[in-house]
Amino acid sequence: MAIIEIKNIAKTFGTYEALKDINLTVEDQEFMVLLGASGCGKTTLLRIIAGLESPTQGEVWIGDRRIDHLPARERGISMVFQNYAIFPHMTVAENIGFGLKMSKIPADELKRRVEKNAELMHIEHLLKRYSGELSGGQRQRVAVARALAMEPDVILMDEPLSNLDALLRLEMRAELKGVLQQSNTTAIYVTHDQVEAMSLADRVSVMNAGEIVQADKPMELYRNPATQFVASFIGSPPMNFLIASNTSNGFWVIENETLSGPSIAEQSILLAIRPEDVRLSDSGLPAVVRLVEPLGPHLLVTTDVGSNQFRAILDSDSQIQEGQKIFLKPNVERIRWFHPETYRAVF
Amino acid sequence: MTHSVASGKSIRFLYIASIVLLCAWVLGPLYLLAVNALSSPDTINQFPMNLIPEFDLESLIFFANFYGMLDALINSITVALFTMCFSICLGAPAGYALARFDFVGKELFRVIILMTRAFPLPLLALPLAVFFIETGLDDTAFGLSLVHTTLALPFAILITFSLFSGVPRELEEAAWTLGCNRFAAFRFVILPLILPGITASAIFAFVISWNEVFASAVLTIQNRTLTAFLLQNLDTAPLHLKFAGGFILVVPAIVFIFAVRKYLFAMWGISNR
Numbered sequence: 228m229a230i231i232e233i234k235n236i237a238k239t240f241g242t243y244e245a246l247k248d249i250n251l252t253v254e255d256q257e258f259m260v261l262l263g264a265s266g267c268g269k270t271t272l273l274r275i276i277a278g279l280e281s282p283t284q285g286e287v288w289i290g291d292r293r294i295d296h297l298p299a300r301e302r303g304i305s306m307v308f309q310n311y312a313i314f315p316h317m318t319v320a321e322n323i324g325f326g327l328k329m330s331k332i333p334a335d336e337l338k339r340r341v342e343k344n345a346e347l348m349h350i351e352h353l354l355k356r357y358s359g360e361l362s363g364g365q366r367q368r369v370a371v372a373r374a375l376a377m378e379p380d381v382i383l384m385d386e387p388l389s390n391l392d393a394l395l396r397l398e399m400r401a402e403l404k405g406v407l408q409q410s411n412t413t414a415i416y417v418t419h420d421q422v423e424a425m426s427l428a429d430r431v432s433v434m435n436a437g438e439i440v441q442a443d444k445p446m447e448l449y450r451n452p453a454t455q456f457v458a459s460f461i462g463s464p465p466m467n468f469l470i471a472s473n474t475s476n477g478f479w480v481i482e483n484e485t486l487s488g489p490s491i492a493e494q495s496i497l498l499a500i501r502p503e504d505v506r507l508s509d510s511g512l513p514a515v516v517r518l519v520e521p522l523g524p525h526l527l528v529t530t531d532v533g534s535n536q537f538r539a540i541l542d543s544d545s546q547i548q549e550g551q552k553i554f555l556k557p558n559v560e561r562i563r564w565f566h567p568e569t570y571r572a573v574f
Numbered sequence: 575m576t577h578s579v580a581s582g583k584s585i586r587f588l589y590i591a592s593i594v595l596l597c598a599w600v601l602g603p604l605y606l607l608a609v610n611a612l613s614s615p616d617t618i619n620q621f622p623m624n625l626i627p628e629f630d631l632e633s634l635i636f637f638a639n640f641y642g643m644l645d646a647l648i649n650s651i652t653v654a655l656f657t658m659c660f661s662i663c664l665g666a667p668a669g670y671a672l673a674r675f676d677f678v679g680k681e682l683f684r685v686i687i688l689m690t691r692a693f694p695l696p697l698l699a700l701p702l703a704v705f706f707i708e709t710g711l712d713d714t715a716f717g718l719s720l721v722h723t724t725l726a727l728p729f730a731i732l733i734t735f736s737l738f739s740g741v742p743r744e745l746e747e748a749a750w751t752l753g754c755n756r757f758a759a760f761r762f763v764i765l766p767l768i769l770p771g772i773t774a775s776a777i778f779a780f781v782i783s784w785n786e787v788f789a790s791a792v793l794t795i796q797n798r799t800l801t802a803f804l805l806q807n808l809d810t811a812p813l814h815l816k817f818a819g820g821f822i823l824v825v826p827a828i829v830f831i832f833a834v835r836k837y838l839f840a841m842w843g844i845s846n847r
């Protein structure tokens with residue numbers, strides 16, 4: 228059982244707070260993705276779990292073992308580095324077998340595991356090569372095979388696909404997911420790419436400025452973002468934000484369109500609507516079309532609602548011209564409401 | 575247009591001329607040394623000078639048989655080997671620390687390493703000699719190699735520092751996560767990668783000791799090194815002996831330095847080819 232518990236982890240570099248009171252539980256065999264913009268502390272958190280960096284405060288547990296005081300080699304963790312960190316003076320086979328050799332695994336078992344993992348990552352024909360003779364994608368495969376060969380409780384991956392070109396990234400993404408599911412390890416995967424996060428993860432932890440803002444299933448994040456930050460970060464094209472003012476209890480008005488929402492005692496409220504959650508109508512939010520982009524199955528229409536930019540994804544057979552005035556009817560069920568000062572979701 | 579072409583040409587001419595001059599300045603004496611060392615004693619003493627080597631080994635054979643010469647040669651090698659070991663054993667850990675750890679006074683430490691080279695050895699020679707006689711280190715290969723180590727150590731530290739800096743930290747970290755402690759990671763990952771550079775650094779320490787004459791002359795009497803021995807006999811020795819001695823001194827130094835040149839450039843952060 229490899230449940231990872233991160234309790235009150237904080238890390239400061241000098242006076243800079245890279246991580247502020249992180250709490251996170253990763254379930255056994257779960258695929259957890261840490262998602263956040265560059266510099267928000269993802270790598271730092273991963274390195275603290277791996278034992279390559281020591282936390283300023285807090286505890287890390289794997290199962291019933293507290294590990295934050297243990298050296299990296301005793302944690303039962305494998306790591307895949309962003310730039311692969313393949314040992315250049317060893318062949319692929321030696322690389323994959325390196326950790327096993329260090330753990331004094333018998334030679335025949337070592338050989339078996341090297342071959343098994345090489346096969347799993349489709350690099351069995353490269354076993355005699357050196358890293359200088361491999362492409363980026365192949366190096367990536369070696370790094371993953373090397374980590375898996377250790378049969379770790381936990382595997383950590385720091386933006387493992389970020390150095391690959393787009394097509395290869397797509398291919399590796401699908402493959403990684405399959406391989407990790409088979410291996411029954413608990414995985415923490417760092418990325419700044421929300422599409423990658425959504426497609427790989429059992430759960431995604433969205434990080435911002437050294438904090439975890441929300442940890443949830445991908446669709447849950449998408450449908451019910453807990454804060455305005457998550458709402459703006461997840462989804463492409465991003466959510467539309469509008470400010471509505473209070474009329475009576477639970478009714479909010481924006482550009483003469485009245486919407487029923489939460490009853491809170493505020494003058495205004497921030498509401499967020501996904502571009503696909505509106506439809507063309509005879510009444511609704513008045514919008515002036517600025518740009519029409521045909522995406523094949525849909526039209527991406529950029530409009531002005533009042534003075535706010537508003538994107539809508541509409542049927543591709545809608546007859547819409549730039550400059551035209553249209554009405555957009557939001558699907559009220561799908562609107563998310565955020566407190567105007569705390570930016571937290573209100574219901 | 576023509577003007578700039580002309581000035582471009584003259585700059586190029588100057589550039590080439592300077593290189594030729596520099597080469598002549600360095601290679602000329604070396605060539606004459608080689609010619610004379612490889613000529614018979616009679617040829618050396620005649621006039622005009624011979625400019626083409628005869629490949630006559632008589633001078634070198636005479637040199638080898640000169641009384642005390644072989645002992646001096648062995649002393650030189652012994653001292654240089656000691657110096658080599660000490661410099662690497664002390665210098666490599668220091669270079670590693672500089673490359674991998676942040677500690678208070680790191681920059682100052684780096685400056686001080688270089689400052690040791692600014693200390694004139696003659697200034698230290700007398701107190702050192704006294705101290706060595708008191709402790710019984712005088713006139714021993716071990717004692718002299720300690721002095722030579724202080725000369726070679728700054729270079730050993732700087733070269734190994736640049737070597738360790740050149741090994742990505744992730745490689746070491748990957749080794750740690752794969753079951754290595756610091757020592758094992760060093761032994762199996764770092765060391766194989768920097769071994770050529772360490773060898774170069776060792777050879778450089780060897781050459782520094784091999785070439786050093788002042789401390790050797792002051793601190794040894796019976797067990798002279800080759801440089802000290804030649805210095806002592808410079809007045810009285812015949813011309814062909816001087817040439818042969820010089821030749822024997824210079825050749826290993828040149829060969830070794832040529833072999834390790836790219837690491838010496840690396841020490842100063844100049845990219846090499």
Ligand SMILES: Nc1ncnc2c1ncn2[C@@H]1O[C@H](COP(=O)(O)OP(=O)(O)O)[C@@H](O)[C@H]1O
Nearest residue numbers: 240243245263264265266267268269270271272
């Ligand atoms: N060793 C360090 N010393 C000082 N600051 C650091 C160090 N490592 C990371 N940081 C800072 O901590 C912040 C988070 O870094 P990191 O965890 O690498 O972010 P991410 O991986 O999310 O891009 C960054 O602002 C970075 O500059």
Ligand SMILES: [Mg+2]
Nearest residue numbers: 266269270271
């Ligand atoms: Mg990072």
